[in-house]
Amino acid sequence: MDILVEVRFHGRGGQGAVTAADLLAVAGFKDGYHTLSFPMFGAEKRGTPVVSFLRVSDKPIVIRDEVKTPDYVVVMDPSLIDVVDVLAGLKDNGMLIANYPMGSEDLRRKLGTDKEVHAINATKIATEILGRPITNTAMVGALVGATGIIKIESVEDAIMEFFENREIAEKNVRLVRTAYDHMREVCGWQR
Amino acid sequence: MRKVVRGFYAIAEAVRLSKPNVIAAYPITPQTEIVENLAEMYANGELGDAEYVTAESEFGAASMVLGASAAGARAFTATSSQGLLLMSEVLYNAAGMRLPIVLVIANRSVSAPLSIWNDIQDSISIRDAGIIQLYVESNQEAHDMIPLAFKVAENRDVLLPFMVCVDGFKLTHAYEPVDLLDQETVDKFLPPYNPVVKLDVNNPVAMGCYAPPPYYMEFRVAMEYAMERASKVMLQEFKKWYKLTGRDWGGHVVAENCEDAEVVVVAMGSVVPLVREVISRMRQDGKRVGMLKIRTYRPFPSREIRKALKNAGKIIVIERALSIGAEPPVTADVKSALFGLNSEVYPVVTGLGGRDIPRELVERIIEDVMKGKIKPEKRYEGLNEFEEVIP
Numbered sequence: 001m002d003i004l005v006e007v008r009f010h011g012r013g014g015q016g017a018v019t020a021a022d023l024l025a026v027a028g029f030k031d032g033y034h035t036l037s038f039p040m041f042g043a044e045k046r047g048t049p050v051v052s053f054l055r056v057s058d059k060p061i062v063i064r065d066e067v068k069t070p071d072y073v074v075v076m077d078p079s080l081i082d083v084v085d086v087l088a089g090l091k092d093n094g095m096l097i098a099n100y101p102m103g104s105e106d107l108r109r110k111l112g113t114d115k116e117v118h119a120i121n122a123t124k125i126a127t128e129i130l131g132r133p134i135t136n137t138a139m140v141g142a143l144v145g146a147t148g149i150i151k152i153e154s155v156e157d158a159i160m161e162f163f164e165n166r167e168i169a170e171k172n173v174r175l176v177r178t179a180y181d182h183m184r185e186v187c188g189w190q191r
Numbered sequence: 192m193r194k195v196v197r198g199f200y201a202i203a204e205a206v207r208l209s210k211p212n213v214i215a216a217y218p219i220t221p222q223t224e225i226v227e228n229l230a231e232m233y234a235n236g237e238l239g240d241a242e243y244v245t246a247e248s249e250f251g252a253a254s255m256v257l258g259a260s261a262a263g264a265r266a267f268t269a270t271s272s273q274g275l276l277l278m279s280e281v282l283y284n285a286a287g288m289r290l291p292i293v294l295v296i297a298n299r300s301v302s303a304p305l306s307i308w309n310d311i312q313d314s315i316s317i318r319d320a321g322i323i324q325l326y327v328e329s330n331q332e333a334h335d336m337i338p339l340a341f342k343v344a345e346n347r348d349v350l351l352p353f354m355v356c357v358d359g360f361k362l363t364h365a366y367e368p369v370d371l372l373d374q375e376t377v378d379k380f381l382p383p384y385n386p387v388v389k390l391d392v393n394n395p396v397a398m399g400c401y402a403p404p405p406y407y408m409e410f411r412v413a414m415e416y417a418m419e420r421a422s423k424v425m426l427q428e429f430k431k432w433y434k435l436t437g438r439d440w441g442g443h444v445v446a447e448n449c450e451d452a453e454v455v456v457v458a459m460g461s462v463v464p465l466v467r468e469v470i471s472r473m474r475q476d477g478k479r480v481g482m483l484k485i486r487t488y489r490p491f492p493s494r495e496i497r498k499a500l501k502n503a504g505k506i507i508v509i510e511r512a513l514s515i516g517a518e519p520p521v522t523a524d525v526k527s528a529l530f531g532l533n534s535e536v537y538p539v540v541t542g543l544g545g546r547d548i549p550r551e552l553v554e555r556i557i558e559d560v561m562k563g564k565i566k567p568e569k570r571y572e573g574l575n576e577f578e579e580v581i582p
Contacts, residue, residue, distance in 0.1 A: 018364075022197070025366040029195040038365040041307075060368075062329075062464030064361050066547045 004033070005149050006067045007054040009139075010086055011076035012047050016136030020074070021052040023140055023162060027154040028056045036061040049084055056149060074143050075099060076122070076135050087113055097142050097183070099123060099135050104186075118146055118186060120179060129175040130168075141176035145183030152180050193370045198330040198363040201371070202269075202295055202355075203228035205337035207238060208377040209293075212264035212384075215244040215255035219274040220307045221359035222297035226269055249274040253281035260290035261398050263389030265341060268292070271359055272299035275313045279320065285352050286321030286414065288399040291344030291384070292352045293337065294322075297359040298460070300544040308545020309359045311460060315488075315512040315520050321414045323353040323421055324489040328463040330369050332440055333357045338372070338381045339428050345384050348420040356488075358461035360545065372436070380435055422490040443492035445484040446499035448474060452481030454560050455503040457496075457525055459485045462509055462548055469553045480557055485521070493528035500529060505560050505567075509548070510540045519569060535567035546573055 007024070011017025021037035028035040033056050040051040053067040069089045075098035080086060090096060094115060099122035100107045107119040122138035137159060144150055156173045163169035196204075202225050206214070214233070216226035233243035242259075246252035249270050256266035270278060275296055285292050296314045300306040314324060323343065327333045333355060340353040357363060388396055402410055426442055433439040448470060449455050458466045463484045470482045483499050485492070500506055506529070510519035517523065522538035529536070537560055542548040552572060559565045 022366045026195045029368055034368060035195060036365055036367045038360065040360075063468055063550065064365065064461050065465055065549045068549065 002059055003055050003057045003061070003063075005054075005056040005072070005147075006070045007072045007074065007143070008067050008070040009052045009054070009074045009076065010080050010084055011050045011052075011136065012080065013041065013050050014047065015050070015076045016134060017050045017076050018052045019162070020076070020136040020140050021054040023137070023155065023158050024054050024056075024143075024150060026161065027150045027158040028054075030154040030157060031151055033058060033150075034060050036064070038064065040066065049080060070094060072097065072143060072147060072149075074139050076139050078123075081107070081110060087111060087115070090115055095146060097139070097146055099139055118142075118183065120183060122179060125178055125182075126175060129178065130171050137172040137176045138179040141179030142183045144176075145180035146187045152177065155180075192373070193368055195366055195368050196330075196371070197224070198333065198357065198365050198367075199224040199297075200228055201330045201334040201369045202337065202357065202363070203232065204371055205334045206267050206295075207232050208372055208374055209267075209338045209341050209381060210239060210265065210383070211241055211267040213242045213244070213256060213259035213266045214238075214268065215246050215252045215259070215266070216268050216270070217246045217249045217252045217274065219249070219271045221299060221309075221363045222269045222271040222274070222295070224363070225295060225297065249277040250281060253278035253285070256292050257281055257285045257288070257290060260285065260292050261288065261390050263384070263386040263391075265345070265384040266290075266292050267294070269295040269297065271297045272301050272307075272313045275317065276301065279317050282317060282322060282352065283320045284399055287410065289350040289414075289417070290352060291341070291350055293340045293344055294352065294354045295333075295337070296354055296356045297363045298356055299359040306544040307359075309361050309461075310511040310543045310545070311356065311358070312512040312543075314354060314356045318489055318520065321351055321418070322489065323349075323351055323418070323425075323487070324356055325354070325487050326356045326459040326485065327362070328461055328484065330357075330362050330365065330367060331438070333362060334369055334372065335432060335436065335438060335440065338377050339432055341384070342381050343421060343425050343428055346421075346424045347387055349417055349424050350387070351414070351417055351421060356460065361461040370438075376435060380431065418490045422487070422492070425487060441484070441486065442495060443485075443487035443490075444495045444499055445486065446481070447484070448481035449483060449499050449503060450481075451479055452503050453479045454505045454507065454557055455481040455483055455500055456507045456509060456553065456557065457483045457485060457521065458509045459488065459521065460511070462511070462542065465548065465550055466509065466553055469550050469557070473554065473557065478557075478561070480561075488521075491524050491528070493524075496525060496528040497532070500525075500534065501532060503534060505535050505537065507537045507539055507556060507560055509542075509553070510538050511542050513540060513543070522569075537565065537567050538569045539572050540569065541572040548573070
């Protein structure tokens with residue numbers, strides 16, 4: 001079976017790590033891929049570390065074991081870097097994207113890795129746009145901006161479907177686009 | 192219509208399309224969102240004239256669907272883990288009273304220790320109640336099997352509760368593409384429920400009443416016969432389902448690459464596709480391995496299993512439940528189906544309480560069995576080494 005991309009999301013309960021993976025599952029399907037997302041909570045409580053997974057493939061996905069060697073890791077909360085082995089199993093040519101206010105160089109030093117890592121201050125962007133520090137859509141935008149695995153338009157459509165409140169949906173679309181544009185510039189890929 | 196949906200939505204939508212008259216439920220992870228979705232449909236007026244009742248406990252929920260079914264309603268409930276254990280007193284009654292209630296079990300481990308995660312100990316624990324049990328490998332299969340469950344349960348040759356067992360989290364919480372049924376298709380397959388007898392003030396009957404020794408045994412044995420008939424009815428309905436939807440889920444078991452296999456892995460539930468994947472890769476390397484998926488666990492398809500495994504010398508059973516102090520449950524049943532054949536059975540207990548079952552683990556076990564490295568006796572795979580703190 002050919003899995004094109006495997007992603008692991010780290011968040012804290014209530015930050016929407018599960019929704020992030022789900023959003024991308026729906027968006028990826030819009031792009032014509034087969035997708036699968038599933039969660040792995042700690043204690044189902046706000047604030048406890050949460051992991052969720054995403055698989056994207058051009059064939060039906062039948063394997064449901066946990067993602068052990070992700071292509072990409074997304075970290076929603078800077079405080080997780082100290083308490084969770086966020087790099088675990090990340091492929092050598094993989095990439096880690098974290099919500100981290102001190103910049104990519106500082107993040108790389110802290111993680112002590114040669115692998116590609118990018119920091120984005122998602123808390124700041126989310127607070128500016130949503131008025132609340134909910135970072136999941138920003139981090140979805142950052143991942144798509146850094147990697148181009150799924151079309152940003154599909155992500156935007158998925159967000160419009162996910163949020164019943166139109167105003168909140170539109171704010172999240174703006175947020176996802178801002179984070180996307182930022183990371184695309186940092187990573188410098190062309191469509 | 193093919194859509195990316197969460198497992199619990201696929202299940203709730205299939206329940207809606209089956210037009211239940213009464214749904215009663217009590218929330219428990221990982222089942223909660225199934226009935227949350229149904230409650231939302233109810234609040235939005237999408238459940239026709241169905242009654243939705245939030246019970247005060249699973250005992251209450253089971254009692255309500257029992258009562259509703261006895262009064263002639265098509266009744267549905269869903270639960271998990273301790274919730275099912277709390278229902279069990281009522282469910283034995285529902286089966287004995289021959290009420291065709293449909294339940295979805297979002298399979299979860301049982302306490303203690305407390306765990307919300309997946310194994311199949313909960314539904315396995317009430318396998319002897321007289322309830323049909325079917326285990327699904329995907330959300331598509333779960334979605335498809337719900338109208339079928341009502342149809343089989345309500346068949347006059349059957350009249351037993353039907354339990355669709357869906358792995359909690361692994362399936363219920365996964366977002367994935369599902370071909371959602373439409374009302375026309377389901378209506379074509381599933382007629383309205385027409386009970387043989389029901390509680391009716393104008394034609395009073397009593398149900399589930401006292402049976403002294405001269406009568407009791409006949410009722411219990413009648414359930415055995417009903418289960419045997421259920422086996423045939425299910426096969427017919429599986430075929431009709433295939434004709435109607437083009438989706439062939441097979442019979443009570445699905446044997447893949449078994450004819451010439453030296454080693455066959457027996458699996459149930461969401462681990463099946465992963466085993467299939469391992470088998471197909473090992474086949475590419477020329478290894479003679481196969482897989483047997485058990486779909487129907489009650490009635491247990493002994494004949495089909497014996498037929499599928501007659502050539503396999505070595506059989507691995509992936510066990511995600513225990514019968515503490517005895518052979519693990521699926522192994523015990525498989526061994527009894529193979530009685531007298533010259534085959535070795537390797538029970539592998541793994542994945543309890545949501546522990547991941549990686550592909551590599553399944554492949555390694557198969558390799559070890561092929562090389563004769565392990566003995567055909569109960570073993571626990573993926574255990575951590577902290578026995579010193581556990582008595």
